[in-house]
Amino acid sequence: MTTSTQTTSRLAGRTETIPARRLRRRRSLGTWVRGGGLSTLVIALPMLLVFGLFSWFPIARAVVMSFQFTNLVTPPEWVGLENFRTVLTDPLLTTAIGNTLWFAALALVLGYPVPLVAAVLMSEVKRFKGLYAALAYLPVVVPPVVAVLLWKQFYSASASGVFNTVVGWVGLGPYPWLQDPSTAMPSLVLEATWAAAGGTVIIYLAALTGVPSELYDAAEVDGAGIWRKVWHVTLPHLRGILLVTLILQVIGTAQVFLEPYLFTGGGPANSTTTVLLMIYDYAFGGRGQYGEATALSLMLAAVLAVLSALYFRITSRWSH
Amino acid sequence: MTSPRRFPTIALAGALAASTLVACSSGGSDPSDAPASDGPVTITVAVDAGLEQGAKDAFDARVTAFEAEHPNVTVESQEYTWSGTTFAADLAGGTLPDVFTIPFTDGQGLIERRQIADIHDLVGKLPYAGEFNPNIAKAGQSTDGQMWAVPVAAYGQGLHYNRALFEQAGLDPDTPPTTWAEVRSAARQISERTGQAGYAEMTKDNTGGWILTTLAYALGGRAETVSADATTATIDTPQYAQALRMLKDMRWQDDSMGDNFLYDWPTSHADFAAGKIGMFVSGGGDYGNLVTQNAMEPADYGVTVLPLEGSGAAVLGGGTLAAVSAKADPAQQAASVEWIDFYYLGKLTDREAAVADAKTTAEADQPVGAPQLPVFDKATYDEQQGWIEDYVNVPVEQFAPFTSSIFDQPLESEPPVATQELYAALDPVVQAVLTDEDADIAGLLKAAQQDVQSRIDRS
Structure with a gap:
């Protein structure tokens, strides 16, 4: 928190002509990229996709399915807590x-x-x-x-x-x-x-x-x-x-x-x-x-x- | 220490696996949408799992012959044997072949839930469509009488026995037991003189309930009474109690049932073929499996009809339906019905096809002429047996105790409602009687009655 505030104010001092709001967004994105955010995301992406597809999505589906009657072929019916x-x-x-x-x-x-x-x-x-x-x-x-x-x-x-x-x-x-x-x-x-x-x-x-x-x-x-x-x-x-x-x-x-x-x-x-x-x-x-x-x-x-x-x-x- | 290595990482995994597969299943399509085209079609068809090479060759030869007759169809085979526990997963996962077989008991449920393709228009075009034995045909028909699945084989339960063990025990293999009292005394004699199980019972994967119900039928009982507005379980009845007492006496008084009380279908057949079981009850047409998948010595095999005692006693019968996957497109459905006609039914209805099938099968050294029940009428069956007479290579005289009487025995179909669930509920009852000397038969049946009734009500 402290670090990011310091960085922002240091940068702000050098680019006074750019409107404040736009500046903040660009700066923070740039900071994020420079700080390794993008590469982290790229590296994490395959894992996120794999987990999402094979782990989190089935869990979410199971929660839904527990409130349904289904034979996995015909459309499921909602049955509440039955x-x-x-x-x-x-x-x-x-x-x-x-x-x-x-x-x-x-x-x-x-x-x-x-x-x-x-x-x-x-x-x-x-x-x-x-x-x-x-x-x-x-x-x-x-x-x-x-x-x-x-x-x-x-x-x-x-x-x-x-x-x-x-x-x-x-x-x-x-x-x-x-x-x-x-x-x-x-x-x-x-x-x-x-x-x-x-x-x-x-x-x-x-x-x-x-x-x-x-x-x-x-x-x-x-x-x-x-x-x-x-x-x-x-x-x-x-x-x-x-x-x-x-x-x-x-x-x-x-x-x-x-x-x-x-x-x-x-x-x-x-x-x-x-x-x-x-x-x-x-x-x-x-x-x-x-x-x-x-x-x-x-x-x-x-x-x-x-x-x-x-x-x-x-x-x-x-x-x- | 039990590390999580051996278990699913999260509790949900088992049931969740199904959910990821939802997207794979589809409701199928209506064959009337588009007529079968002559364009290239590929279908996958079921071939029994675990066949020995000769049987595989015989199957491949039939595939080649079919493809020659239907040049636009490519047939791929997929190993498949119906089993109560894996079928639902295969169905849900969409991994069934286009043509597969199911027991009679599963037909109604799958049709009601539209989990198989509606092929009645295609089946209706077959020349023998109107000639099915009506009792048998209804297993594959929807409530409005349309045929969604085709009966391809029918069986009545039989008492299989090992002739070699009979001889070793000083029993005459040509005069097998004809009453349950004789079954019991023969079992005791086999057990005492050979050290093997005189009589064994399947108890796992719903087979315990299946065989117990077979015994109850043979003693005059039934599992369900179906009326217009309700189905009532009839488990807590004298016949079921008598069947369980019979097992209890053989197990605990005579000690003639060996030491495995957790047999399922494959393991019981494997042990019977290996000479570890003197007698057991299963479908009368199991000879092929015993010889081709379990390497049983044909000379050791014997089969007879079940003793029927008491009023209303009947043989529990069932059979096999051929069905088409709900995922198959219209062209595949048409090709699939052609395959059913060619592979399963041609040999029962057409002389040329019967002879071709018998010839290929015999040349591959596979059994021809093992007993079955007629899918059409008895006359068609006898005629078909006549066509293939020259190729029969099974010890027909050893089947005589069965074949000479089975056509005269009253055949009763399996309990129609929630069949597999009913059987599943009875598995632990049979297991309890066989593994706990103090098992309370009356109490077990009372609890099973309630359990089965609630499952019937829910279905």
């Missing part, structure tokens, strides 16, 4: 929300600490650190659909299934894995954890290299063991990253789709039907309820936005 009413009175909604929360909770308990522990352990080892990191990252390289289809085979409920054979060596099982309403969801979380842990491990490993080694040395001098070093030195330094990965995980799990869709199709008996799978079924499960699908999508997006905002508000104080 789609939202249908979704909110659908008996499956409570089940889907419950299942999504269950997935999120399991993923948090099982999936959140695993990469952290793995990263801390890996950073402690002195040799072959790169090898361990590569091994941990390997599942991320496997295309998700391929990974799920592989695991589907491993989860075969017969006694000769891969996992049942393995647990059989220690006298356990055979377990029904995906074929039982109570074990289906934990089985999904197990695969999801395996598939995604590697990416987070790498992030933690990178963050760990930023922890000053003098702090560890000092802690050691003070007689701290490995556990106390982790608790008092490592974790406080990772706090920012931990918060980010936590919120990403919550958003990610709230939108879980791939695993239930490919593993179980929401079964057995709706035990793995998640909110996103429900959205998919509205639109593409042979019902063609696109309005309901977008209505539920918007509600999910709203909930996630509120959650994120709340979370950052609550944690902003202790994340710094």
Whole structure:
């Protein structure tokens, strides 16, 4: 603000004959161009177009569509809040929300600490650190659909299934894995954890290299063991990253789709039907309820936005 | 940790994808606007996905023959197999071929919503237009009786069985079960002696409801009663309960249903072809899929009619309609109907075409003569079977238990209103009975009744 005022007055002193209004416009445009505005715009334009076309426009269309009845062929009809009413009175909604929360909770308990522990352990080892990191990252390289289809085979409920054979060596099982309403969801979380842990491990490993080694040395001098070093030195330094990965995980799990869709199709008996799978079924499960699908999508997006905002508000104080 | 890598970036993505595609769909055009010209036309036609090379060659040979007969038409093939979950997306996205097939159950809805081209004028010009079996033809007709989609195949549900597993289990493959009690005891015997599933049931992607309804029909039940002013769901009925109890007993008392209770259409057929399933219920005409797409050994295949028990018991039947994309222009619509006539119906109505088709198919080592139900009348069907007699290369005697009785069984069409939704609502019911020993059949049916009724009311 201050800079621009100074520039304007400096220029004004040199071009007194030009009417004031015209002068201001030309000057500000010129300033804008000279200040790199044009090149910024040119550079940003492709991104703006791509985002506009593929991201913002569909979002706007979805908002419109959630108030319409449409089969995407005949002209849509306005139905007010009817789609939202249908979704909110659908008996499956409570089940889907419950299942999504269950997935999120399991993923948090099982999936959140695993990469952290793995990263801390890996950073402690002195040799072959790169090898361990590569091994941990390997599942991320496997295309998700391929990974799920592989695991589907491993989860075969017969006694000769891969996992049942393995647990059989220690006298356990055979377990029904995906074929039982109570074990289906934990089985999904197990695969999801395996598939995604590697990416987070790498992030933690990178963050760990930023922890000053003098702090560890000092802690050691003070007689701290490995556990106390982790608790008092490592974790406080990772706090920012931990918060980010936590919120990403919550958003990610709230939108879980791939695993239930490919593993179980929401079964057995709706035990793995998640909110996103429900959205998919509205639109593409042979019902063609696109309005309901977008209505539920918007509600999910709203909930996630509120959650994120709340979370950052609550944690902003202790994340710094 | 579950990173967002594996999920859509924003919650909206799944359903939103459809919205960007809105602009791609159009309402189609009226063929009466312009007569079919003789100018060059290109149409894309559906070819079954996942065919083995021989079947692909046979298809390509038919395309070449068609193009020779219709020099102005270029035919491009597109892999397509109807599936409940992908069809709507394809339709919305405008990615369907110009000619595609749909099950009977989808005809009415698509016609009502004008999502397929109105080809009744073009179909009306075909020489056999008035000869369709009226019961079958109505699947492709609008409420005012105009044919928008053409029935090209019809089936009645059958009980498929693996002859090799029957023999291994000490059962006679030439005398398959004729009552549900016999089905149950055969399943137990297969399971005990071979370690494979004696009887398996599809449960996913609406097939659970489809097969459960088939069983209920066979026990005298129906899924809906349709009157002039209302359609009532009849799910919470003794027949549905009996069908579920039968499954429950086989699953939990006999343990004869294997260990996969999340079968969909393709996986059940793959496992049956691989010898992992002794018996299962599906369309009576599935032989082609089992042999050409799932490499089943023809000698192992057996099929029989469903046991019908109780008053009003009937075989649930359905079929395939050929439809034309609403996006096709008049010239493409005309060429598409010519293709339907040539590829799907010629072989049923015209001696020369029947022989040519059978010859090409047999030369490509693909099955000729697998059982189907007549799209026209029984006499036309028998005549057609006579034309192709010399080329029949399937083990006809293994189909005898089915073909000797299916024409005498009362055939009942699928529930007419909100069919796929009704089936979808029943999937979890079947899954619950098969995966939860304490599943309360009465409670499940009561809830399903309400669910289905509300879906019917909404449709």
